[in-house]
Amino acid sequence: DAGVTQSPTHLIKTRGQQVTLRCSPISGHKSVSWYQQVLGQGPQFIFQYYEKEERGRGNFPDRFSARQFPNYSSELNVNALLLGDSALYLCASSSEGRGEQYFGPGTRLTVT
Amino acid sequence: GNSVTQMEGPVTLSEEAFLTINCTYTATGYPSLFWYVQYPGEGLQLLLKATKADDKGSNKGFEATYRKETTSFHLEKGSVQVSDSAVYFCALKNSGGSNYKLTFGKGTLLTVNP
Numbered sequence: 001d002a003g004v005t006q007s008p009t010h011l012i013k014t015r016g017q018q019v020t021l022r023c024s025p026i027s028g029h030k031s032v033s034w035y036q037q038v039l040g041q042g043p044q045f046i047f048q049y050y051e052k053e054e055r056g057r058g059n060f061p062d063r064f065s066a067r068q069f070p071n072y073s074s075e076l077n078v079n080a081l082l083l084g085d086s087a088l089y090l091c092a093s094s095s096e097g098r099g100e101q102y103f104g105p106g107t108r109l110t111v112t
Numbered sequence: 113g114n115s116v117t118q119m120e121g122p123v124t125l126s127e128e129a130f131l132t133i134n135c136t137y138t139a140t141g142y143p144s145l146f147w148y149v150q151y152p153g154e155g156l157q158l159l160l161k162a163t164k165a166d167d168k169g170s171n172k173g174f175e176a177t178y179r180k181e182t183t184s185f186h187l188e189k190g191s192v193q194v195s196d197s198a199v200y201f202c203a204l205k206n207s208g209g210s211n212y213k214l215t216f217g218k219g220t221l222l223t224v225n226p
Contacts, residue, residue: 042203045213090155104155106154
């Protein structure tokens with residue numbers, strides 16, 4: 001079975017631009033979580049969606065938003081990019097919101 | 113709030129050496145504890161987990177025991193291999209209302225030399 005997939009793999013954007021990252025969960029999983037991993041640090045929780053509803057949000061500004069689609073895939077949007085948004089963005093899926101989380105390979109975002 | 117503290121890296125060992133990576137945590141209630149591994153250029157893989165006090169998680173020769181009295185979950189392996197070179201993250205998931213998110217430590221880089 002396919003694991004969690006994310007696209008694109010790498011992305012380079014300029015300050016002030018907007019970016020959309022995509023995630024497809026493991027088949028049958030209804031929950032998707034997003035994490036930001038800055039170089040040299042552990043992942044930080046951004047959002048979780050379960051059954052298309054936002055279940056939780058981490059300590060991130062309103063420039064960060066997400067949604068989940070009827071097929072349970074998800075998008076993370078970041079507006080007005082800052083240099084500090086440069087990071088690896090990880091998506092994790094689970095069968096239900098409180099279950100074990102399986103991570104995708106991540107999208108490496110570089111903001112110049 | 114929840115927090116995880118890991119020993120500072122990097123850790124450099126020779127093949128077949130004994131490995132310990134310390135992890136302590138602060139959390140309310142009875143969290144579940146995890147060790148994740150991240151190989152270069154890849155996402156996170158779950159290495160092992162423990163869901164209650166005195167549980168021992170184990171996988172691929174790695175072990176960690178949930179010690180509630182010392183709020184610790186130290187990772188150990190008796191004989192490391194070059195292929196174990198990676199970044200290791202300790203993490204917790206609360207048992208209470210926010211039990212949908214993982215809280216991670218900063219990670220420990222392990223390098224194993226032949």
